Amino acid sequence: MNPVEPHVAVQDLTVAYGDTVILRDLTFTINRGDIFIIMGASGGGKSTLLRSMVGLLPPAAGHVLYDGHSLWSMDTEEQSRILRRFGVLYQGGALWSSLTLAENVALPLQQYTTLGPRQIKDIVSLKLSLVGLSGFEDHLPSEISGGMKKRAALARAMALDPDVLFFDEPSAGLDPISAHLLDELILELRDSLRATVVVVTHELASIFAIGNNSVFLDADTRTMTAAGDPRTLLSESRDPKVINFLTRGAGIVDKAQRRTSLDRGARP
Amino acid sequence: MDPAALAFAQEDPEALAVSLSGDWRRANNPPEASAVEERLANSPQVRRIVLSTESLTGWDSMLLTFLIGVRSLASRNNVTVHEMNLPEGVKRLLALASATRERTLVKPTAPRVPIVERVGESALAFWRSLLDMTDFLGHIVVALVRLVRGTAAFRRSDLLLVVQQCGAQALPIVSLISILIGLILAFIAAIQLKLFGAQIFVASIVGVGMVRALAPIMTAIILAGRTGASFAAQLGTMQVNEEIDALRTLGISPMEFLVLPRMLALFLMMPLLCLYADFMGMLGGLMIGASMLDLTVMQYCTKTRESVQLNDVWVGLISAAVFGVLVALSGCMRGMQCGRSAAAVGDATTSAVVTSIVSIVVAMAVITAVCHVLDV
Numbered sequence: 111m112n113p114v115e116p117h118v119a120v121q122d123l124t125v126a127y128g129d130t131v132i133l134r135d136l137t138f139t140i141n142r143g144d145i146f147i148i149m150g151a152s153g154g155g156k157s158t159l160l161r162s163m164v165g166l167l168p169p170a171a172g173h174v175l176y177d178g179h180s181l182w183s184m185d186t187e188e189q190s191r192i193l194r195r196f197g198v199l200y201q202g203g204a205l206w207s208s209l210t211l212a213e214n215v216a217l218p219l220q221q222y223t224t225l226g227p228r229q230i231k232d233i234v235s236l237k238l239s240l241v242g243l244s245g246f247e248d249h250l251p252s253e254i255s256g257g258m259k260k261r262a263a264l265a266r267a268m269a270l271d272p273d274v275l276f277f278d279e280p281s282a283g284l285d286p287i288s289a290h291l292l293d294e295l296i297l298e299l300r301d302s303l304r305a306t307v308v309v310v311t312h313e314l315a316s317i318f319a320i321g322n323n324s325v326f327l328d329a330d331t332r333t334m335t336a337a338g339d340p341r342t343l344l345s346e347s348r349d350p351k352v353i354n355f356l357t358r359g360a361g362i363v364d365k366a367q368r369r370t371s372l373d374r375g376a377r378p
Numbered sequence: 379m380d381p382a383a384l385a386f387a388q389e390d391p392e393a394l395a396v397s398l399s400g401d402w403r404r405a406n407n408p409p410e411a412s413a414v415e416e417r418l419a420n421s422p423q424v425r426r427i428v429l430s431t432e433s434l435t436g437w438d439s440m441l442l443t444f445l446i447g448v449r450s451l452a453s454r455n456n457v458t459v460h461e462m463n464l465p466e467g468v469k470r471l472l473a474l475a476s477a478t479r480e481r482t483l484v485k486p487t488a489p490r491v492p493i494v495e496r497v498g499e500s501a502l503a504f505w506r507s508l509l510d511m512t513d514f515l516g517h518i519v520v521a522l523v524r525l526v527r528g529t530a531a532f533r534r535s536d537l538l539l540v541v542q543q544c545g546a547q548a549l550p551i552v553s554l555i556s557i558l559i560g561l562i563l564a565f566i567a568a569i570q571l572k573l574f575g576a577q578i579f580v581a582s583i584v585g586v587g588m589v590r591a592l593a594p595i596m597t598a599i600i601l602a603g604r605t606g607a608s609f610a611a612q613l614g615t616m617q618v619n620e621e622i623d624a625l626r627t628l629g630i631s632p633m634e635f636l637v638l639p640r641m642l643a644l645f646l647m648m649p650l651l652c653l654y655a656d657f658m659g660m661l662g663g664l665m666i667g668a669s670m671l672d673l674t675v676m677q678y679c680t681k682t683r684e685s686v687q688l689n690d691v692w693v694g695l696i697s698a699a700v701f702g703v704l705v706a707l708s709g710c711m712r713g714m715q716c717g718r719s720a721a722a723v724g725d726a727t728t729s730a731v732v733t734s735i736v737s738i739v740v741a742m743a744v745i746t747a748v749c750h751v752l753d754v
Contacts, residue, residue, distance in 0.1 A: 207719035223404060232443040239475040252719050271404070271438040298474060302467035 117142040117306045118163070118274065123172035125155065125162050131170070131332060132158045138325050138337050145300055145307045145320045147340060150327030151355065156310045157201075157278055159327065163308065164276055165193050176274075194222055197267030197305075198276045202283075203259040205251040211238060211262045212247035218269045237265040241295065257288040261295075268299070275299070277309040281316055289313065293320050314358060318344075326352050380435055382408035386417055393426040394418070396448075399433035402441040411447025418455060427452055430462045442471055514711045518641070521633040530634040537639040544605040545647035549654070551600055556655040559592055560584055560662025568671055577671040581678045582685035584663030590690045591697075593655035595742055597648065598701035602734035606709035609640055610730035613713025614723040622714070632714065641706040648702030649695040656694065689754045697745050701738050708733035 118140040125133045133155040140146045148156050161167040163174050165181060173180040176192055184192070205214050215234045219225060225233070238244050241261035251259055260280065267275060280296070281289035293316050300307050311317060317324070317340050324343065326336040328351055336343055336352045344356045354360075380400040387395040394417065402408045418424060427448065434441070445461070445468070452459045464472075491499070524530040567583045613636060616622050625632050660682060667673040712730035716722050 208721035224407075225404070229410065229440075229443065232447065233439050236439060236443050236446060236475055240471065242477070244475075250719075252717075295474075298470060302470040302474075304467065 115142045116140070117144070117177065118146075118308070119173075119175040119178075120163070121173045121175065123159075123162065123174065124170045125158055125167065126170040127158075133327065134333050136172070136325070136334050138334065140306060140308065140323065142306055143300065143304060144323045145296065145309065147317050147321035147324035148308065148310045148327065149312055149317055149324055149340070149355065151329045152312070154327040154329035155332065156312075156327055160276060160278055160308070160310050164196055164198050165189060194218075194270060195273045196276060197270070197272035197274070199260070199263050199267045199278065199280060201278045203251070203256075203263035205259055205263055205266070207251050210248050210250055211243065211254075211265075214251070214262065215266045215269050218266070222270060233269070237268055238262070240268070240299075241265045257284050257292075260284065260292065264292075264295070268303075271303070272305060274306045274308065277307065277311070279311055280309060281311065281313045286315075289316065290319075296320055312355075314356065317356075326355065382406045382440075384409045384413055388421065388424075391421070391423050393428055394421065394424045395428045395430065397430045397433065398441075398444075399435075401436040402434055402444075403436050403438045404440050408440045408444065411444050411451060414448050415451050418451070418457070424457060426458050426460060428460045428462060429464075431465065431468075432463055434465065437465065437468060441468060442475070445472060446475070510715065511711065514707075514714070517631075517633045518637065518707065521631065521638050524634060525638060530638060531630055532635050532639050536635075537643055540640050540643035541647060543608075544601060544643055545651065548601065548604060548647075548651060551604065552597055552651050552655050553658050555596055555600055556588070556593060556658035557662040557665075559596055560588060560659035560664075561666055562662075563587055563592070563659070564663040564666035565670075568666055572671070577667075577673060578677065578681050580663060580667055580671060581673070581681035585660055585682040585686040586690055588659035588663075589656050589686050589694045591694070591742070591746075593659055594648075594652045594694050594698040594701060595738065597651045597655050597698060598705060598738045599735060601644065601648065601651070601702070602705045602708070602731055602738065605644065606705040606730050606734045607727045609706065609709030610713040610716070610726045611723055613710060614716030614726040617714065617716045618718050618720070618723060637706075637710040637714070640710055641703060644702035644706040645699055646702075648698040648705075652694060652698035653691075656691070693745070693749055693754060697742065700741055700745070704737040704741060705734045708737060 116139050120136050120138050123133070123136040124131060136159065148159055150156050158167065162169050163181075168182055174182060176195075179188075179192070181189060181192060205211070206217070209217070212231075212234050215237050216230050219230045219233060223230075235244060235247065238247060241264050243258060243262055243265065246254060246258070246262070251262070254262065260283075275296075277296070280292050284292065296307060296309070297320055299305065307320075309316070309320070321340045324336075324338065324340045325334050326343070326349075327333070328335040335349055336347055340356065343352055347353055347356075382398075382400040382402045385397045385399065387397070389395070396414060400406065400408075414427070418427075429445075429448065445464075449459055521530060564580050564584050567580045568577060571577050571579055571583075613622070616636075622632050622636075625635055664675065664678050667678045668675060709730045712726040712733060716726040
């Protein structure tokens with residue numbers, strides 16, 4: 111593994127919709143190559159934090175730093191150059207419904223690169239084959255299943271070889287096997303592309319299977335109450351809310367039981 | 379950054395050594411697989427390609443597409459490829475890309491259809507759309523029967539909300555358009571009538587023209603664009619979000635719950651808006667009359683009252699009510715028939731406006747013919 115190198119840093123971030131503060135005082139660091147989990151109960155502001163990190167929602171205070179540059183204090187041109195280094199997989203896939211899968215993946219390449227049509231075609235079929243969808247180039251999003259839509263959206267998110275991949279609830283709406291395959295794919299892509307991955311999820315299986323760093327958002331206090339490797343959090347945290355969350359509400363249980371749930375969720 | 383480069387070496391006539399060096403990323407415009415293909419075409423005796431990547435300093439998808447390209451051209455030319463020391467990530471990604479996990483269902487490509495068949499298909503599609511329309515009308519009649527019996531399930535607050543949206547909130551645009559129509563009509567008439575010294579008849583032309591035809595048709599077209607389109611977009615989006623399915627599974631007929639209040643609202647509001655447009659149009663005419671033709675307000679009003687018969691007003695109001703129903707039906711029908719994507723909502727909206735306007739014009743023609751026969 112490469113030496114630990116900070117990639118994304120969030121400093122004293124406060125996010126609000128109008129006067130309603132959704133999250134306050136968040137500070138954490140994501141290292142290059144991390145699979146970073148943003149977890150917490152529903153309504154805890156997980157997706158809002160993600161929106162703030164990918165440049166959709168300006169924060170009320172604080173900074174989101176990419177390689178030390180603050181996303182929200184640079185000019186728009188610089189910001190859009192940084193945003194191009196991101197790939198975002200939205201919850202429902204958010205494929206453009208009037209375009210075929212190939213056109214969906216090709217659009218960012220056509221917009222931001224000087225590649226010719228044949229090179230773009232090659233890259234598009236490479237990306238689609240990476241997510242197991244080769245042969246589906248000419249299908250419309252409405253003609254494929256939900257799991258395939260998610261993978262096609264992942265192919266689109268990877269089109270520009272991003273440094274940071276964001277996933278909003280990747281396993282929502284997928285059957286356990288597809289969800290597991292998607293997790294494997296995320297790990298594989300992180301290892302081979304050397305990208306940093308940020309995942310919003312509350313799927314415990316995924317959290318333990320792929321995450322090596324995390325932040326826990328508490329819905330009541332509207333801030334983060336824990337950070338670190340989720341497996342370490344499970345064994346060492348003293349916060350009853352974190353333990354409750356990570357044990358599906360079983361609360362503080364004896365060490366032995368905790369170990370088994372840990373092993374079951376651990377990466378093979 | 380070192381530029382991406384490709385070097386060839388051929389010690390053995392059967393083996394082509396290809397070495398990749400530099401930063402093989404998109405920003406560096408790395409060579410394409412076609413470079414290898416050209417080289418291969420020059421030395422047809424080559425049986426093996428030996429790829430070495432030791433001196434690569436960076437890579438992204440461009441390297442992957444290059445390697446895939448080399449592999450496929452090698453298999454086309456019966457050449458074997460030996461890849462030496464590929465970066466670990468590249469190896470894994472290539473393995474991932476060549477593992478097809480999804481059964482490939484090849485989409486049937488549309489065959490070229492002869493023109494006769496296409497004409498036939500579109501005629502059949504037109505026939506089917508007529509059947510759909512009839513089906514929709516049938517459902518509406520059933521819903522209306524239930525309404526009359528008092529068993530239709532819709533909420534009065536919905537009705538009032540739609541009444542507000544398509545009635546009161548449409549007043550500004552209706553005022554603007556009607557005044558302008560009245561003005562234009564009066565202006566054109568004035569130029570001609572002045573030649574004969576018959577300026578006073580501007581009042582008759584504007585009065586009868588607005589009341590009988592222009593006010594209802596203009597109001598209907600405004601509402602087709604304003605309200606009909608919004609009905610189609612709203613119901614279409616509800617279709618996309620499965621909200622209409624949710625109503626159905628609850629046993630609530632979307633016809634009664636969604637379509638009836640919209641149709642009733644337009645049926646009630648259109649005549650009122652039309653009456654309002656009548657007066658606004660006359661006001662526009664009066665502006666020209668008073669400013670350009672030296673008519674007094676009194677003269678203009680008296681002439682208008684003399685020439686506009688009560689029958690004219692009734693014909694206008696009845697047409698307006700008919701147009702209201704047509705606009706509501708077109709909007710709701712296209713919304714209910716909407717597919718389940720963003721593009722389909724756009725199509726539904728377009729089609730709603732087109733259907734509304736076509737049906738308004740056809741209805742206008744029918745009403746005019748009927749009035750002629752009945753001599754009203």
